[in-house]
Amino acid sequence: MAAGYLRISNNHSKHIGINSIECEEVNASLHETVIDSDGVIRMEKIAIFYIDPESHVDFMPGAKHIMFSGFDQFEDKKLKCSFGSDIGLKIPFTLEVLSNG
Numbered sequence: 481m482a483a484g485y486l487r488i489s490n491n492h493s494k495h496i497g498i499n500s501i502e503c504e505e506v507n508a509s510l511h512e513t514v515i516d517s518d519g520v521i522r523m524e525k526i527a528i529f530y531i532d533p534e535s536h537v538d539f540m541p542g543a544k545h546i547m548f549s550g551f552d553q554f555e556d557k558k559l560k561c562s563f564g565s566d567i568g569l570k571i572p573f574t575l576e577v578l579s580n581g
């Protein structure tokens with residue numbers, strides 16, 4: 481397993497809902513780290529999250545992240561992915577691979 485972090489910005493005047501992710505060659509899903517009522521830290525899949533107009537959402541340790549599996553077979557330094565959105569727009573982006581251990 482590996483995790484990916486980034487900032488996604490919305491330069492539009494409307495909310496955008498991000499509801500899926502796809503990456504070449506590796507399996508990726510949208511995750512969020514949460515602390516439940518017993519104080520236990522765990523990860524949940526995100527069905528959708530919204531970015532406010534003229535705003536951004538940060539993916540970072542302990543919060544939203546991209547969870548990868550099958551990464552040990554991937555040898556490139558760049559990973560091409562895209563977000564799916566509630567307005568039907570695909571948002572492509574490239575992640576830099578820092579380690580694949």
Ligand SMILES: [Cu+2]
Nearest residue numbers: 511512523547
């Ligand atoms: Cu996760």
